[in-house]
Amino acid sequence: MLTLTSPVETPLHRWPAGLKLALLCAATVLLFRLTTPLPLAAIATALAALHLLLGRSIAATALRQLRPLWPFLALLALWHGLTGDLAQGATIALRLITAMALANLVTMTTRLSDMLAALDRLTAPLARAGLPTRRLTLALALALRFIPVLSDRIDTIRAAWTARSPRRPGWRILIPAALAALDEADHVAESLRARGGAG
Amino acid sequence: MERNLSHIALFAALIAVLGFVPQIMLPFGVPITAQSLGIMLCGTVLGAKRGALAVLLFLLLVAIGLPLLSGGRGGLGVFASPTAGFLIGFPVAAFVAGLVTEKAPMAVGWAAGLGSFLGGVITLYAFGIPGLALMLDKSLPEAALMITAFLPGDMIKVALAGLVTHSLARMRPGALLSRN
Numbered sequence: 429m430l431t432l433t434s435p436v437e438t439p440l441h442r443w444p445a446g447l448k449l450a451l452l453c454a455a456t457v458l459l460f461r462l463t464t465p466l467p468l469a470a471i472a473t474a475l476a477a478l479h480l481l482l483g484r485s486i487a488a489t490a491l492r493q494l495r496p497l498w499p500f501l502a503l504l505a506l507w508h509g510l511t512g513d514l515a516q517g518a519t520i521a522l523r524l525i526t527a528m529a530l531a532n533l534v535t536m537t538t539r540l541s542d543m544l545a546a547l548d549r550l551t552a553p554l555a556r557a558g559l560p561t562r563r564l565t566l567a568l569a570l571a572l573r574f575i576p577v578l579s580d581r582i583d584t585i586r587a588a589w590t591a592r593s594p595r596r597p598g599w600r601i602l603i604p605a606a607l608a609a610l611d612e613a614d615h616v617a618e619s620l621r622a623r624g625g626a627g
Numbered sequence: 628m629e630r631n632l633s634h635i636a637l638f639a640a641l642i643a644v645l646g647f648v649p650q651i652m653l654p655f656g657v658p659i660t661a662q663s664l665g666i667m668l669c670g671t672v673l674g675a676k677r678g679a680l681a682v683l684l685f686l687l688l689v690a691i692g693l694p695l696l697s698g699g700r701g702g703l704g705v706f707a708s709p710t711a712g713f714l715i716g717f718p719v720a721a722f723v724a725g726l727v728t729e730k731a732p733m734a735v736g737w738a739a740g741l742g743s744f745l746g747g748v749i750t751l752y753a754f755g756i757p758g759l760a761l762m763l764d765k766s767l768p769e770a771a772l773m774i775t776a777f778l779p780g781d782m783i784k785v786a787l788a789g790l791v792t793h794s795l796a797r798m799r800p801g802a803l804l805s806r807n
Contacts, residue, residue, distance in 0.1 A: 430694070431692045432693070432694050493702070496698070496700060496705075497708065497709070500709045503763075504763065507765075516764065519764075520762075520763055524762065530707075531704040531706065532702055532703065534702075535692045535704060538692065540691060540692055543692055547691065563632055566632065566636075567632055567684055568636075568688065570640075571637075571639040571640045571643070571684055571685070572640075572688070572693075575640045575643050575695075577640075578637075578640050578641055578644040579644045599661075599664075599791075602664065602668070602787070602791050603794045603795065605644070606641065606668060606795055607799065609637045609638055609641040610672070610802040611802075612637050613638075614630070614633070614802070616636070616637065617629040617634075618629075620632070620633060621629045625628065625629060626628050
């Protein structure tokens with residue numbers, strides 16, 4: 429399955445994932461402390477320059493990932509256009525864009541394996557406290573493995589439905605889909621038990 | 628133990644897969660995403676604890692960079708978006724939906740519907756609206772006003788969650804962990 433990590437290698441890919449996550453946290457806190465548009469505009473410009481420096485494809489992907497913000501930006505423009513408080517509107521809009529772009533940049537430049545290793549280190553104190561973090565790893569792996577399996581199953585269900593009915597399946601597809609997940613979960617539980625349990 | 632773990636993992640996968648399903652069009656032209664229905668079903672089918680854990684596992688997959696939210700969204704950026712409050716509310720919504728389904732002294736379908744309303748609407752909005760207010764720097768009533776458009780669709784999801792849980796209870800009475 430595809431992840432959101434950029435296939436184009438950038439220098440940021442080589443930074444440790446933990447460092448990037450810590451910087452992201454600090455930067456996000458800072459972004460929410462800024463209450464005037466000018467410093468935020470400077471940060472946004474610097475961020476845009478950084479994206480272009482990292483390559484066209486990174487910049488294009490980053491722009492595409494900001495698309496879910498459009499309705500909110502339109503709403504803010506309308507709202508603050510009516511109230512006349514444009515400086516505040518610009519502050520909020522810039523903060524939204526920079527916070528989301530920065531977080532997306534960390535995702536784009538960190539491989540799934542590096543992210544999982546960072547997660548392992550973050551949960552290490554829990555493991556020492558006696559919590560079963562091995563089960564978390566197992567659950568993550570199982571969920572990842574079964575996403576394509578369930579996806580195929582739903583395609584089959586849809587195909588079976590359209591072979592029998594001229595109408596679209598609609599919400600009724602949820603029942604066999606949930607049944608498939610329940611049955612598959614029972615099989616997996618049996619397989620795990622047969623292989624010595626979940627630990 | 629193995630059964631809990633496999634159900635949590637499989638339902639996390641189910642939420643993800645429901646994000647790939649094209650939006651379900653209801654007869655009178657209201658589009659609804661199957662994914663948020665999946666959140667409700669995690670609670671009503673798996674029960675409070677397992678349902679909440681399944682949703683948490685799903686959110687973890689999203690956070691480490693998989694594009695599993697409906698519309699192919701994912702990564703850390705979605706937790707910095709205006710709708711982050713709803714994401715944080717997802718596991719709590721599943722927990723409340725599951726708790727009501729487990730405890731309410733009525734037929735499972737009705738209990739699931741009631742649970743989905745209290746969890747998937749009331750609880751979810753209780754997280755989503757303050758999140759929206761914080762991110763857009765608006766007051767709570769203003770933020771609440773912005774999402775009233777979604778209320779009819781969410782009420783339909785509540786009814787569907789009840790119907791689907793009812794059907795599952797009839798087809799696989801033993802598999803409905805929330806009532807076993």
